[in-house]
Every structure is written in structure tokens, then in C-alpha cells.
Amino acid sequence: MFDNKDRTNISELGEFGLIDYLTKAVEINQPSSIKGIGDDAAVLDFSNKQTLISTDLLLEGIHFDLRYVPLKHLGYKAVQVNLSDIYAMNGIASQITFSIGLSSKFPLEAVEEIYEGALIACKKFNVDLIGGDTSASAQGLVISVTSIGHVDKDKVVYRSGAKEGDLLCVSGDLGGAYVGLQLLEREKQIFLENPNIQPDLEGKDYIVERQLKPESRKDIVELFETYGIQPHAMIDVSDGLASEIIHICKASNVGCKLYEEKIPIDPMTYETAREFGLDPTVCALSGGEDYELLFTVPQEQYDKVKNQLDISIIGYITEENAGCEMVSKSGHVHSLKAQGWNAFEAEDQQNEE
Structure with missing residues (x-):
């Protein structure tokens, strides 16, 4: 974390000076990136591929809380959640643009940390940063990422x-x-009530990382290619399993049968949910931000997916009139409801506070 004693006001650089400063270490590695940062627009060439484009907007106080989200993690996560949309189309991400709006409370060192996290994600997933924008913001920090890929x-x-x-x-x-x-x-x-008490996150690294530093599933798309698996439908799990299943069913005009006992939940997630008095299944159905891939495959591909350690078969697709249902561990049948996270409801709750 930067030291406030050594903070550099962004106004000392100006917008173009800030862009030059932040992008001086950017490298272009993708063959499809003909021209990146440095002109009025980037130039890409995907030859005979289908081009995929997705954009996400992250707002301070709505999508993240800087009281516990490290800036480097924020930059990393902002890229990851956007790449996930490309992988959800069975594509490979190759470029991003990264735009940021910030208030005067953020010094240059803070912006450096955000960009450092973004560039770490780019390097890990072999994605080129080819453009973006910076602007002043009257409402705190705003990050917009556009990802581009091909399939x-x-x-x-x-x-x-x-x-x-x-x-x-x-x-x-x-x-x-x-x-x-x-x-x-x-x-x-606890910290707000008593700043002298340090956070107690010992032994909870996995679930904290799942929130602060999620990993989009490029590896699953590569697994599909390796084993010749061709999904019929797919979506990333950003708003909760139930919501995403319903999205697929509505778009495909089908129903589904989901089995609660088949939903994959990590032991740490299960135990911590119980500590909070939460139902682990509800956390999986409605929690969101897992950025896993939910997909359907024809039954003929069962042998290809059954032994993949990181893939769970959790149900099957039914005809539309059967609706979207979940069979509980006790054998009872329940209708699935989309109760995932909603950004506009989150804003209303914040305004009420």
C-alpha cells in the first residue's frame, strides 16, 4: 500500500501525462493486436474468427468497498470479471481496454496499484492492454473494462x-x-466499532480470495478444446447459480431439474456459512461472484465430462412446461427463483443507510 506521506497529486501530471506514466510498461504480445496504445484507436485483426466483446462497469460503494478491498486486488478483479464473459462464450480473450474515473482523494500511487493489479491479470491470461481512458470523478472511483476475444x-x-x-x-x-x-x-x-481490533481472517484464505481475487475459467475453455467437449449453452456464474440457470432456461425455452446434493460447495464455504447462520445451498444459489462456468452438454458427452475433477454434473435440462426445479437433499421439489445480487437494489440500500 502506498504511503500517504509520499503521495503525488495526479494534477501534477495532467491527463495525458498520467496515461503516459501508467502505460509506459505495457507490452503487446497477441498476434491479433496490430496497434495498441498510442493512436486514436487500436487496430485488431482476427482473420476468420468470430469477435467477442464485453464491457463491465465497477462503481465504488456499489461493486466494491475500499475499506477492505486492496487496490491491486481491485485492478486484478476488474479485469478477471470481464474476461469471464468471453470464456462464457467458449472464446479466448486477447485484448482489453481499461478506463478509470477518480476523485482528487486518489494520489498517483493509488492509481499505480490499480493498474499494477490489472497488468498482472493481463500477463497471467495473456491479454493485451490496448487502450482506455482516464477522467475525474465526483463520486469516488469508477472502473470500466472492455474485453475482446475470439472464437x-x-x-x-x-x-x-x-x-x-x-x-x-x-x-x-x-x-x-x-x-x-x-x-x-x-x-x-468490528473495526469501525473498535479500530484497535485487527481483522481475524486466519484460516479463511480460500473464501477471502474467492471474493477479493477471483479467477476466471480460461482453463475450462482449454479443457473443452483438449477433450472435444462442445457445450450447447453456457453462462458465467456472476449473480448466483439459480439466476444463471434461469437465464439459460429462458433463453433456450427449456426447463431444468437441479439436484441440491450435486451442487459443489467447498468445505470452508460450508463451515463458514454455518458459522454465520446461513444455508450453504442458498449461498451457492443466490450469492454470486463465483465466476465459474455453468453449461449444458448433450448426454453423448457424459463420458467426456464425468471424470473431469473440476466439473460437476448437477442436473439435466427438461422440457419448458416442467419449469426450473431443484430436488432437495430430502427429496422435496422446489421451484428455482432468481434471487441473485442486484446492483440497483444495492444502491437503494446504500442510499437508505
Whole structure:
């Protein structure tokens, strides 16, 4: 973390000086990046590929709380959540633009940390930073990321391709990011009441990291390519499992049967949820920010997915009139409801506070 004693006001550099300062270490590695930063627009060439583009906006006080989110982690996460949308289309991300709006409370050193985190993500996932913008903001910190990727025309996957009889699958485990957020919020409240008490996060590294430093699942897309798995439909789990399942079913005009006992939940997530008096299944269904991939595959591909350690088969697709249902561990059938995180509701709650 930067030292406030050595802070450099951004006004000393000006907008163009700030851009030059932040982008001096940017390297271009993708063959499709013909021209990156330094002109009026970037130039890309994907030859015969389908081009994928996605944009995310992150607002201070709505999407993140700087009282417990390190700036470097924030830059990293801002890139990761956007790359996840490209992977959810069965594509490979290759470029991003990174734009930032900030108030005068942020010195140059703070912006450096944000960009450092973003560039770490770019390097890890082999993505070029090819542009962006900086601006003053009257309402704190604003980050906008646009990711660009590509996919073969015959391999692009939409939400709308699920078919009756498909297996419903998900990567990784769910609920960890939400439970990690509850832990961070609890420690924040304790600190606000007594600043002399240090945060107690010992032994909870996994769920804290799931919230502060999520990892988008490029590896799953690469696994599909390696094993010849072609999903019919796919979406990333950003707003909770239930919400994403319903998105796929509505877009595909189908129903589904989800089995609670098949939902992958890490032991630390499960135990910590119980400590908070939360139902671990509800955390997985409605928590969000896990950035795993939810997808359907035809039953003929069962043998290809059944032995993949990081993929769980959690149900199957039914005909539309059957609706979206979950079979509980006790055998009872419940209708799935989309109760995931909503940015506009979060803003209303903040205004009420």
C-alpha cells in the first residue's frame, strides 16, 4: 500500500501525462493486436474468427468497498470479471481496454496499484492492454473494462442453445465469494466499532480470495478444446447459480431439474456459512461472484465430462412446461427463483443507510 506521506497529486501530471506514466510498461504480445496504445484507436485483426466483446462497469460503494478491498486486488478483479464473459462464450480473450474515473482523494500511487493489479491479470491470461481512458470523478472511483476475444465460428456458445435431455454442469465450487464477503463485512463492522481490533481472517484464505481475487475459467475453455467437449449453452456464474440457470432456461425455452446434493460447495464455504447462520445451498444459489462456468452438454458427452475433477454434473435440462426445479437433499421439489445480487437494489440500500 502506498504511503500517504509520499503521495503525488495526479494534477501534477495532467491527463495525458498520467496515461503516459501508467502505460509506459505495457507490452503487446497477441498476434491479433496490430496497434495498441498510442493512436486514436487500436487496430485488431482476427482473420476468420468470430469477435467477442464485453464491457463491465465497477462503481465504488456499489461493486466494491475500499475499506477492505486492496487496490491491486481491485485492478486484478476488474479485469478477471470481464474476461469471464468471453470464456462464457467458449472464446479466448486477447485484448482489453481499461478506463478509470477518480476523485482528487486518489494520489498517483493509488492509481499505480490499480493498474499494477490489472497488468498482472493481463500477463497471467495473456491479454493485451490496448487502450482506455482516464477522467475525474465526483463520486469516488469508477472502473470500466472492455474485453475482446475470439472464437471459431462453429464453436461459439450462446445461452440459448440448451436442449431437452442435456446434462447441466458447472465448474469449480460455488458460494465461496459470497461467504467471503460476509466475513469481510463482519470484520469491517468490528473495526469501525473498535479500530484497535485487527481483522481475524486466519484460516479463511480460500473464501477471502474467492471474493477479493477471483479467477476466471480460461482453463475450462482449454479443457473443452483438449477433450472435444462442445457445450450447447453456457453462462458465467456472476449473480448466483439459480439466476444463471434461469437465464439459460429462458433463453433456450427449456426447463431444468437441479439436484441440491450435486451442487459443489467447498468445505470452508460450508463451515463458514454455518458459522454465520446461513444455508450453504442458498449461498451457492443466490450469492454470486463465483465466476465459474455453468453449461449444458448433450448426454453423448457424459463420458467426456464425468471424470473431469473440476466439473460437476448437477442436473439435466427438461422440457419448458416442467419449469426450473431443484430436488432437495430430502427429496422435496422446489421451484428455482432468481434471487441473485442486484446492483440497483444495492444502491437503494446504500442510499437508505
